[in-house]
Amino acid sequence: MHIPKIPALHTDKYQLTMMYAHWKNGSHRDRKAFDLYFRTLPFGNGYTVFAGLERAVDYLENLHFSDEEIHYLSQQPENYEPEFLEMLREFRFTGDIYGMREGTIVFPNEPLLRLEGSAMEIQFVETALLNFIGYQTLIATKAARIRTVARENFLMEFGTRRAQESDAALWGTRAAYLAGFHSTSNVRAGQLFGIPTSGTHSHSWVQDFDSELEAFRTFAHAFPNDCILLVDTYDTLKSGIPHAIQVGKELREQGYELKGVRLDSGDLAFLSKAARQMLDEAGFKQTKIVASSDLDEYTIQSLKNQGAEIDAWGIGTKLITTYDQPALGAVYKLVAREKDGEWQPRIKISSNPEKVTTPGLKKVVRLIDRQTEKARGDLIMEEGHSIDEEQPLTLFHPVHTYRKKEVDQFRVVELLRPIFKDGKRVYDLPSVEEIRNYHSEQRELFWEEHTRLLNPEEYHVDLSGSLWDKKQALLQSIYRRIKLENRPG
Numbered sequence: 221m222h223i224p225k226i227p228a229l230h231t232d233k234y235q236l237t238m239m240y241a242h243w244k245n246g247s248h249r250d251r252k253a254f255d256l257y258f259r260t261l262p263f264g265n266g267y268t269v270f271a272g273l274e275r276a277v278d279y280l281e282n283l284h285f286s287d288e289e290i291h292y293l294s295q296q297p298e299n300y301e302p303e304f305l306e307m308l309r310e311f312r313f314t315g316d317i318y319g320m321r322e323g324t325i326v327f328p329n330e331p332l333l334r335l336e337g338s339a340m341e342i343q344f345v346e347t348a349l350l351n352f353i354g355y356q357t358l359i360a361t362k363a364a365r366i367r368t369v370a371r372e373n374f375l376m377e378f379g380t381r382r383a384q385e386s387d388a389a390l391w392g393t394r395a396a397y398l399a400g401f402h403s404t405s406n407v408r409a410g411q412l413f414g415i416p417t418s419g420t421h422s423h424s425w426v427q428d429f430d431s432e433l434e435a436f437r438t439f440a441h442a443f444p445n446d447c448i449l450l451v452d453t454y455d456t457l458k459s460g461i462p463h464a465i466q467v468g469k470e471l472r473e474q475g476y477e478l479k480g481v482r483l484d485s486g487d488l489a490f491l492s493k494a495a496r497q498m499l500d501e502a503g504f505k506q507t508k509i510v511a512s513s514d515l516d517e518y519t520i521q522s523l524k525n526q527g528a529e530i531d532a533w534g535i536g537t538k539l540i541t542t543y544d545q546p547a548l549g550a551v552y553k554l555v556a557r558e559k560d561g562e563w564q565p566r567i568k569i570s571s572n573p574e575k576v577t578t579p580g581l582k583k584v585v586r587l588i589d590r591q592t593e594k595a596r597g598d599l600i601m602e603e604g605h606s607i608d609e610e611q612p613l614t615l616f617h618p619v620h621t622y623r624k625k626e627v628d629q630f631r632v633v634e635l636l637r638p639i640f641k642d643g644k645r646v647y648d649l650p651s652v653e654e655i656r657n658y659h660s661e662q663r664e665l666f667w668e669e670h671t672r673l674l675n676p677e678e679y680h681v682d683l684s685g686s687l688w689d690k691k692q693a694l695l696q697s698i699y700r701r702i703k704l705e706n707r708p709g
């Protein structure tokens with residue numbers, strides 16, 4: 221399996237600039253901790269599906285500056301000192317990372333990755349990590365929404381031609397698959413990740429023959445076992461379906477069954493019902509109806525409400541470009557720095573309380589009800605602290621603190637796992653199939669109230685009491701300092 225490595229210069233210039241400034245200052249080896257998280261749920265959804273870890277791991281394991289990259293930097297007007305450039309030759313990721321498993325259902329403000337390492341490396345990797353994780357998490361979440369409405373139907377990812385370039389197509393289809401899609405049209409994704417590939421044929425195939433019937437026959441001859449015919453090139457009900465039925469009969473004489481027909485335009489509810497009736501009446505009850513044409517969770521839901529007879533959905537543009545929300549807005553924030561061998565919490569203040577960062581090294585735990593096996597809430601707490609599963613616990617909203625909830629009879633699941641220790645990977649990367657299965661177990665943990673598409677109930681993600689207290693104390697100390705600094709005279 222060969223996926224091109226991500227060059228070190230796949231970053232924002234300011235990462236390099238800060239790296240250099242730290243080096244000049246002699247502080248480049250000081251340790252810092254960062255959290256990677258997002259603040260707002262996309263698509264009005266009640267949760268997101270974490271994806272992008274494998275790509276992030278691949279990046280970090282292979283991170284180094286090539287000779288060409290160092291040469292390029294040496295030519296830049298910044299005039300980086302030669303010793304700095306020499307040091308870059310030895311640069312590797314040597315930090316520690318804790319991360320969520322791909323496929324985990326995650327919520328705003330939960331650290332998806334917690335990173336600890338030297339100032340030089342840990343700041344530097346921000347851009348690439350946000351790039352991979354933001355995009356893949358967004359696609360996986362969109363795919364999960366589509367999965368919710370499609371229920372048991374077969375979902376084919378068709379987006380490569382509409383994706384924002386090739387990496388987006390490749391990693392986007394992987395994200396869609398882990399969140400519940402069944403196949404992809406992207407053959408490279410099949411080769412690299414083992415995702416099942418599937419497809420039909422295009423309109424040009426039909427246009428290229430003197431008749432639609434001849435086009436169908438020729439295709440069926442090549443793929444008698446796996447024949448899905450696109451029936452809307454000329455007239456779906458007057459030409460496409462009758463010709464498909466005729467070819468279906470010919471296939472049957474040879475001992476094969478027509479697998480399906482695809483509708484790609486027109487009123488998909490009306491056409492699918494009419495096509496189903498015609499196929500059934502001709503004795504082709506097993507032949508599936510596939511639909512495509514700018515579909516997303518809303519059109520699929522509407523078509524289902526109209527009683528459309530569609531068994532499988534081909535989905536491109538609106539999934540792969542996350543048409544209704546193009547970015548997750550994930551962020552990467554400094555939460556602690558090491559001083560004299562101790563971690564000191566750091567905070568970023570904002571006039572918007574939702575944007576004030578939560579300081580310190582943290583972990584995320586999920587409280588699972590022992591009776592129902594459903595998730596009751598998540599808690600962000602200080603690393604090293606634990607929860608007594610035998611005692612009831614009061615959760616409270618970190619901003620609207622009057623919103624409280626008592627939980628008892630729960631078990632605790634830690635969501636962040638060690639991924640890197642001293643730059644060495646300590647986590648076995650699961651296959652995409654394993655991630656997909658894990659994701660479907662995750663779905664089972666949540667009540668429908670949180671997973672419905674429209675106006676889902678907010679899931680509790682709270683801070684532990686002691687973390688909340690520490691955050692308030694840090695805020696107060698900063699306000700006191702600012703007041704002192706501003707005292708006249």
Ligand SMILES: Nc1ncnc2c1ncn2[C@@H]1O[C@H](COP(=O)(O)OP(=O)(O)OP(=O)(O)O)[C@@H](O)[C@H]1O
Pocket residue numbers: 484485486487488489490512513514515519522523526
């Ligand atoms: N019964 C239906 N209810 C709701 N939406 C539908 C229904 N049938 C089709 N759609 C959606 O309506 C849109 C129709 O797209 P568009 O106007 O481009 O026409 P089209 O039928 O695809 O024709 P063409 O591909 O020839 O341009 C698509 O997003 C499709 O998924």
Ligand SMILES: O=P(O)(O)OC[C@H]1O[C@H](OP(=O)(O)OP(=O)(O)O)[C@H](O)[C@@H]1O
Pocket residue numbers: 378379381382421422423424484512513514515534535536537538
């Ligand atoms: O609609 P999307 O969700 O983006 O799904 C992908 C679209 O790509 C193809 O159309 P295109 O016109 O590119 O080629 P075709 O001639 O094979 O239909 C296919 O027929 C779908 O309509």
Ligand SMILES: O=C(O)c1cccnc1
Pocket residue numbers: 378379405418419420421422512534536
């Ligand atoms: O196989 C198909 O039908 C297909 C694949 C990609 C895009 N549109 C259709």
